Amino acid sequence: MSGASLHRPLAAADVPRWDDEADVVILGFGAAGACAAIEACEAGADVLLYERNSGSGGASGLSGGEIYIGGNGGTEVQRAAGFDDTTEAFTTYLKMAGGPCADDAKCELYGREALNHWEWLKQQGVPYRGNYLPGKHIEPVGDDTLIWSGSEAAAPFCDAATPAPRGHVIQYMGWGGGRKLIDILEQRVRDLGARIVTDARATALIRDGDRVVGAVMRIDNQDRYVRARKGVILATGGFVMNEAMRRKYCPLTYLINDPIGDKDDGSGINLGLSVGGDAIHMDQFFTTCPWTIPEPQAQGVFVNQQGQRFINEDCYHGRVSRAMLDQPGDRVYLLLDSKHFDQPFDYARMTIAGTGDDWEEVERELGMPQATLSATMNFYNDHARRGGDPLFDKRAPILTPLDQGPFIALELNFQTSYFSFFTLGGLRTSTDGEVLDRGDQPIAGLFAAGRCTSGLPAWGHGYSSGLSLADCSFFGRQAGRAAALSA
Secondary structure: OOOOEOOEOEEHHHOOOOOEEEEEEEEOOOHHHHHHHHHHHHOOOOEEEEOOOOOOOHHHHHOOOEEEOOOOEOOHHHHHOOOOEOHHHHHHHHHHHHHHHOOHHHHHHHHHHHHHHHHHHHHOOOOOOOOEEEEEOOOOOOOOOEEEOOOOOOOOHHHHOOOOOOEEEOOOOOOOOHHHHHHHHHHHHHHOOOEEEOOEEEEEEEEEOOEEEEEEEEEOOEEEEEEEEEEEEEOOOOOOOOHHHHHHHOHHHHHOOEEOOOOOOOHHHHHHHHOOEOEEOOOOEEEEOOOOOOHHHHHOEEEOOOOOOOOOOOOOHHHHHHHHOOOOOOEEEEEEEOOOOOOOOHHHOOEEEEEEOOHHHHHHHOOOOOOOHHHHHHHHHHHHHOOOOOOOOOOOOOOOOOOOOOEEEEEEEOOOOOOEEEEOOEEOEOOOOEEEEOOOOEEEEEEEOHHHEOOOOOOHHHOOOOHHHHHHHHHHHHHHHHHHHOO
């Protein structure tokens, strides 16, 4: 194969034969690849979709099936619940959630088009019950639709953008609706006539001059040379399962032990880099520990091993969890009083590290210096009784004093507690999914979508549930349409 690999493309002149061809060749059959295939087919393209596993799914199939949607006055579910979600507020939140990594053009486009995307999802057959579930929830345990899935009602977000719940969850009983979502999208792909090949791994891109014209696929232990008349779309996921890439780009993930992914080994990112693509925000990742279950624990206070608070705990559970990893040491503590304590969620693997009739006793049990944790809690309770939090601006109704003993400290240990995570960095792309080089120019014939790109969920400290599937599905569609209509 003339030395071609994930890191080096094959010249078209060195292709011994073309084993197959299509207008659009898609690598990866998760949400991004499926939505790209649907749009490309509907634009009239002949589509060939390859998946390295024996079936569709990817990381999307392991998800909760939740998609972040708002703007233009809100979906009918938001409006029925009393929320008028303006495009301005929605777009502002998206940009704040992206923080220093935000792609303003993508945020603005999705801000304008998310409501149309909602209608498109329903047209594909994705079902929604249509009700609103108030409160703090990681995922509904029933088949509810609308939940608060980010930091919308917490500072500083709520001061810049009118809060609204935007997590729209597929109708599915319990956790894990992502599999149902993928099954529905897969059926649409099949109905539209795309050809699907499983157990097929991309090993190199094929380039003719500066244009990507195909891919080398490994099938049944043999190389197959596939020509793409219009474009190749990378939809291969992130790199959470590639230890070498994590150590190089995202070493902080080695503090924790529960990656979410399938075969997300960064192959698509490396393929894009091999032809001059630009990978950005590769140090960013999402993580969370389900510490808000049971729900009364959401009123708790977090401290590090020095007894210091470090965030307003009313924001999104993943934002809090990501801030935990910035603390010194290898653990943090969730402080609760008897009013708000319940048996911790087994899945979270949190343990009781200390108890006491007052915060001074808890402090001693945790081995902290005198007047550290106790001073923190005395200050917090004093201001919480007056309805304020001058240090971190925690807001009601989550802001509440913890003054009813006995008192408890739950330990969240980075190595032994459950901190799920996946990567957010990837190829830089245009709003049409074109892979861009370092000079901000599109690489002809190459598109990408999903977690092999840096998209809407670009910043680990600002992630909101549903942003990744929103990004995969919407910008997968963008890439599919653009590839099908390209020259």
